[in-house]
Amino acid sequence: MSKKYESTLLNGISRRKFIKYSSLAVGSGILASCTGGGTSSTGDEDLGENPIKVGVMYSTTGSIAIVEKSLQDATFLALEQINTNTGPWEGNGEGINGRKIQKVVVNPNSDWDLYNQMSKRLIDEDKVVCVLGCYTSASRKSVLPVFEEKDSLLYYPVYYEGNECSSNVFYTGAAPNQQITDSIPYCKENFGPKGFFVGSDYIYPKESNRIAKAELEKIGGKVVGDEYSPLGTTEFITIINKIKQAKPDFVLSNLVGDSIPAFYRQYKDAGLTSDKVPIMAYPTTEEEIQAMGSEYAAGHYTSFNYFQTVDTPENAAFVEQFKAKFGDSRVTNGVMEAAYIQTFFMAQAMQKVLKEGGELNTETIREATRGQEFQAPQGLVKVDPDNYHAYLYSRIGKWQEDGQAEIVFATPAAVQPIAWSQTLYPGRVCTRPVPDTRESPIKETGKTLQVKYLEKT
Amino acid sequence: MYAHLFSFFYLAQEAVAEETAQAFSLVALSNQLINGIGVVGILLLTGLGLAITFGVMRIINLAHGEFIMLGAYATFWMQSTFGMDLLLTIPFSFLITAAIGALVELTIIRRLYGRPLETLLATWGLSIVLQGIIKLIFTAQLKYVKSPPYISGNLTLLKDAQGSPAIAISYYRLFIVTIAIALLVLTGYLLNKTDLGRQVRAVTQNRDMAKCLGVNTSLIDMLTFAYGCGLAGIAGTVISSLKSVSPPMGQDYLVDAWMTVVTGGVDKLVGVLAGAFLIGESSSGIAYLLNDPTARVIVLAAVIILIRYKPEGLFTIQKRG
């Protein structure tokens, strides 16, 4: 009798079943790890022999997709031009020294965790030679240890807060001195000394505003408000109310993503006008203007390296080619342009390596990328050989009724990038030796760096 | 008088300018609280649909935000294709989202009545699917919805010494509040004064009994759920021109809508109004005194404590044990 009870005493998972399922778990783990070895091929295009594998890592779904999808588009355009010997690549032959680029595309779904996982996959499993990708600082930070540990290369196309100088990243977006340094004096001279700073609540806006605040105070201006809203917020009643109360001469906005259209709309809706209190923004570009409706942006300003209205033959071609590929209603903006030009930096570097008979790996591409110049839509740009950031133009655009910017300020040439704000960290520079030893490159020179422009060589 | 207040405020501001802190001002605070009504309107609008699907039907709908998103995209589509005015799209947006809601009820919700946790999981899956489909159709980029040009500007209640508005609220915000309250009244009327509403309540209170009395319960279920989704669609339409339109936009409203409904109590529609008012005003008030993120944390903590002590919400009659 008692035996019968024992077998049914505790009706949880019986031991036998438990054993079965444990085996199942193990089996599934093994099975999955064995099937996961294939490589995704993208498109049916004929890539010829021995293509070069390049990772493209932008989210096309989730909250950041609103920006990153366009970066992916711009990257695809550049890769297509390289593979088909068109656009800026015309005359170089199809591909790089006859080898075409095979893009390995991943979509991390706006999830930092997946950026990390997928960058590991790109490097370890797909064996890409380098990766083009990321938008937010958080996603860059989440993949940075991967690229450093595995010593691979990331081309990162986004304006950011600076304070970083990895030997595994090429920063082709604006460093703080290429976006903030010129805009603050402009604001004080044209609008007045009192600035109200707003931003999304994360590292880039906070650090950006901190640098801007230091710059503004240095020239005798004053910050009358400093407010942050959670990332992705679309409710700005309180911040706008505080702006009204503080009566600033201008508003400096570092809001990002879907907060931007909401802010501009509610700003105007609350009766604040661009002729009285203009907004100077960093992350507001043609794309966001299009999404909010240009009537809300007219009269406000953005400080960026590139605008669709930049008057160069290269830009005219870029805009035309982009619209031809992705539709006439699409606009181009500074981040997309950076994504576009960094692809050519990469291609030129690979070409250099291959022409010299070298092998494509992190070390050779890294050394070859340093100092690359490119006649970009925004003008002649160059990768700084010391700190791996890019020489870029600094421009200020005033938004018009048609959603395009009138460029009201531009530097005469591309500005040398400085990774650390010289206002906050005077004399701190980043200089990588040749060849890169991957040791700490930070030097305290003790004296503030002067602005240098790129000279034609 | 107000000039005094303002000069005081400027003095005070000079004093604390180093910290860039906002000086306290009664006028500004009243302005903030008046404008808080704008937040209340949006909470009410986004919470109303949930008050139907959860309050009346007890369906835990985590795809509620996606129905708001669908409403916004319906409006975007009608505007960009037919050049329709936003106001004009409201009834169509309601019909489109309600139709999708009915379809969802037929294919998914119907199979899960009486299994709240499964419903919760299914609607989460649904929210992923809806976002994915919209992204496939409309791409991931932000979309532009034009606001009605005739509802613009601000209602100025009080001017300061310089003649600029000191207390003012935008007409569009007032419009949102009006729509929200109108829908609330309409819903209350439908639910309490019409035959259909009586059937709905009969079904939700005692399904079997209602069935015996000849009520077509499955039709009532479908209609009620569709109506709740339609309300979410209207919310999406109305806020689309004030906020941003993108596939994941609904996620932003989900938690807030839930908190609104739970705070007020789900048994009475007026609870939603109360919940929206309490959450909207307290978060604007705290945000004014401190800042937005802190206000959010404090309000959420307050809601947790409220649920702890009054899980049935503030406006529900004590039931017999």
Added chain:
Amino acid sequence: MAQSTIGIATRSRTPTKLGIVTAISFLVMAILPFVVGSFQISLLSKLLLFGALAISLDLVWGFTGILSFAHGVFFTLGGYAMAYYLKLNLSAENNTYGGSLPDFMVWNGLTELPWFIAPLKYFPIAAIAMVLVPAAFAYLIGWFIFRSKVSGVYITIITLAISSALTTFFISQQAYTGGTNGITDVSKLSIFGINIPPNGLYWIILLFTTFVLVGSWWLTQSNFGLILRSIKENEKRISYLGYDVASFKIFIWTLSAGIAGIAGGLFVPLNRFISPVYLAVAFGTQVVIWVAIGGRGTLIGPLVAAILLGQIQNSAERVTQDWQLVVGVLLLIVVLFIPDGLVGTVQKLFVRKQKPVSTKQPAISSN
């Protein structure tokens, strides 16, 4: 947890078969690093930790009936404890600002290490904090909500609110938490001066997850497990038998948070960052989905689901950019057609085959 090992040994019915099969499974998993590539190892390490997290949720949801969206919170709290340890032990040379102050604190104008973070520089303290902080937080929440009339859906809504509030809080306290970025650029894990290589970490994680699985199984097979299942079915009834339901709930809730915390702590040396993304409702929902798909109350099911879904996601990603659509559809299918989850369904089929379902005939037993 220490009791469980003693418990197994002292149990009257020594589960030898179980021991053997577990050992074999464990060994097979253990030799994987010699078979598959480094990406799969790091992915498996992560999925094993997610699996352990899912098992911890299964203890409170599958067995006790408390559906929580806040398990990502406990996981992340453990993660932050470990991340502070690794960040504070970054050599001055690798710290962009030299000195001992983490970079994000420098940016946010802190001049010295806050007192509540400073002790985490020492491994034993960090290791204890990794368990204790999430467990203590869970205890507080548990004490607050389980000793009240709140139940069912409302508890779930409270966990949603907790997750949402904490995400906002951690992001807004950038000077102490690193904001949205979280804590990044941390050092590699070394224990007592020995560097742990990726495979070593994998083995530690495998050991941990196996331990969590076996420990949880053992725990739920005891009288305690029986009581948990009774609470799930009808928590009022059992209080009339003399059981203090709230204290049982608080205990399993706290224990589960502690397990989640360790999983989070082990996650940081693997991923080399922790951020509020794991606090958010989206991640909490992910954990719920693993348990639901794997099968509630099966322990092994959530682990299988976490590994399987992670692999499906990884594979689906190669096929389509819109892979999360695939995951969404999969979730709908599981909920609608296999409500007991994968393992739960297999289990049911198995049970049905073994023993015909008893008929409900009103038989009168002989007296």
Added chain:
Amino acid sequence: MESILSVKNLQVVFSGFKALKGVDLEVGDREIVTIIGPNGAGKSTLLDAIVSKSPVAAGNVYFQGKDITNKNPYDIARMGIGRKFQNPNVYNELTVFENILLALKGTHGILNSITAKLTKTKKDKIIDVLDRIGLLGDAGTIVSSLSHGQKQWVEIGMVIAQDPSVVLLDEPTAGMTPEETHATGEIIKTLARDHTVVAIEHDMEFVKQIAERIIVLHQGAKLAEGSVEEIQSNPKVVEVYLGREKIDDAA
């Protein structure tokens, strides 16, 4: 006779409705008391109030001289009051054995439940209980597949396993066939040998079978009290069950 359970002027109110309007009750050690009364008389509410299922608005409950009014249900249970509910309130997803095991007298702490082993003594005790309720052959059966009457026995078995000083039974024979009812009566009689029993019943045959003392509740108040014969001849009681010739039919 000394009271083991004593209820003084007990009042229970549901949103303004007075379900119990001041009831007094004294129960002696090892006594069998049966409570009868029409629907809505407050019978179940009285038991609910004793075990703190319903909150007591006024008045007191004493158990072994100690005031237990509105104490935690699990404390009351641990002190020695067991309760069987009107509809069988058992664990349908567990086996019969597990249901009894749960109820088994002993410490109910967490650590104890983790480390506790199924000792021979415990097993024998459970087997004894199963034997008494006639479900020995069904020990391993999942309760949901039992008949209604068997579920009632399982719950009675749980109360026996609990081994409380006072057993509160709410309609232990509801839904049972006459044979089952009789068997239940015998179980309760044996139970009364070493326990105090307070039972609510409708079935007068059954009441006659087990009762020593009967209490009649009506509209939240005590109407009458006495032996079976006294109650049957009480005019007030007869009037309450109006339209009926005899109380025997009251159900």
